[in-house]
Amino acid sequence: MSIVWLLLPALAWGVLPLVVSKLGGEPVDEIFGTAFGTLIVSVVVELILHPSINAISFIMAMLAGAFWIVGQLGQYTGYAKIGVSKTMPISTGLQLVGTALVGVIIFGEWPSVMSKVIGALGVVLLIIGAVMTSIQDNKDQSNGSQRRTIIMLVVTTIGFIVFNAIPKALSASGIAIFLPESIGMVLAVLIYLLFKHDFHRVVTGKKSWLNIIGGFVFSIASLTYIMSVSANGVNTAFVVSQLSVVISTLGSMIFLNEKKSRRELTFTLIGLVLIVVGAVITTIF
16 A cells, blocks of 8 residues: 555646646636645545644644745746646756755755765756756747746745745644645635735636646645655655656646657656656655
């Protein structure tokens, strides 16, 4: 059963971009549906398992969920602007680099000189891999759009980094923080809609509620990842979960018909390998 827990997070997180892209709608519709779908699942889990959590951890978990919205909205916007096959490797590479650096600076990971050297090598591989997946042949105006989108991904990835960092500082279990995280997600989305003056359209839109399915897929990934950590350990569970970037990138070319030239495909495949290797190095060593 531990193998099932090990593979399901990668599969679900890899399928998520394909699902929301197929369901359609604007990025804000997708993030609304994903947040509410996650909240529905988290309420069911809470009613069944009744995990305990203190008030401070509850509030911090809500904050983490709100920051997740920043990162995920950036990803969904990236799907619309440059496609899943470019967005996911870049976003994943940025997340891994940022999370590794936060681990070293704040949580004192990689304590020895050797671990710092090996970890730095892993970070370099992640950066090179992300850059290679962004290479494209045509040198027209789309390059400017891609550069702007990549800058947007760099900025919004801060949301993912905070989302990943906060649970490390909490004593509560992953199951216990699942509900408050989802509450934070929903509140952040609603506040964003109010500022965007798009509240009524999104809340009453069919595409928004259809994207609840995306929330169910995300919840499967999150819950099975928690089970994988328990069954296989943090390092193994995390590294295997990063295979999701391979699934989403290749899946987008197969199921979403995202086109790449032979040269672009070669660079993308090499970049994916470097990202996975970098993930292994920064996590295991």
